[in-house]
Amino acid sequence: MFLSPAEAEVLAANEAFYRAFAARDLDAMDALWARRDAVACVHPGWEALRGRGEVMASWRAILGGNSAAKISCSSATASVMGDTALVLCTEGLDGDELIATNVFAREDNAWKLMHHHAGPVARRSARQATPRRPKGPPN
C-alpha cells in the first residue's frame, strides 16, 4: 500500500495514541491532544465529552483506573484533507473488538488528536436487524 508522507505521519500519531493508552502514560496522552477547545471524545458507552478539559479529565480517570486494559490497534487507514486527517481503525480491548474514528489536526507542524470516537462492534444493530456487514450490495 502506497502511503503519502502525510498519511504516514498521521498513522504514526495514531499509533502513538494507542501506545500512550496501553502504557497508561497520561503525559504522553496529554501531549497528543490538540491545544484547542473544540476537541471532543466519545468513549464506548459514554456520552460525548466536549472540550479539552472534559476530555483530559476522562483520560485521567481511564488511565488512572485499576482495570488493566489491553488495548491494541489494527487495520488503520488514514485520509488526509489539508491540515485535517481521518483515521479509521479496529481496536482490540480485552478480547472485544471496537471500531474507532480518530480525527487529527496539524498543529505546530505535528498531527494532534481533535476527536476520538470508539464504539463496539455489537452483536445486534440498533439500526436494523442486518448482519454486521452486508455480504455484498443488496441489489
Add this chain to the structure above:
Amino acid sequence: MFLSPAEAEVLAANEAFYRAFAARDLDAMDALWARRDAVACVHPGWEALRGRGEVMASWRAILGGNSAAKISCSSATASVMGDTALVLCTEGLDGDELIATNVFAREDNAWKLMHHHAGPVARRSARQATPRRPKGPPN
C-alpha cells in the same frame, strides 16, 4: 450561541443528512455524500465500511428496509477546520440514544459527508466500569 457562516452551513448539511435518513430518500442521501473514495461509515454495531461503493450499498439496504426507523438528531455542534468539519450530535432512534460523529468536507462549494460513525450510549462501558459520563474531574 454564535455560529460562523461555515458552522451554520455544516449544521444545515448535517440536518439534511438526518432528513434524508428519516424520509428514506436514497437520492438525497447519495447527493449528500462526497464524491471520493475515502468516504467511510460505521453504522451502530457494524464493522467499518470503507469506500463510496460500500457506504452507499449500506444506505440502499438501510433505507430500503422494512423497519420503520424513527431517526432524529439533537445537540449538534460543529467545528470547522478549513475545508473539513466535524459534527458531534445525539441521535434518537426508536427510543434509543446514540452518539454520532459526522465528518464533512467542502466539495464544489458544498459540505459533503466524508464519514459517519454512530454508536450506542451503552449501558455498560467496554472500556471500564465507569458511569456513562464523569460527574466532574476525578481529582
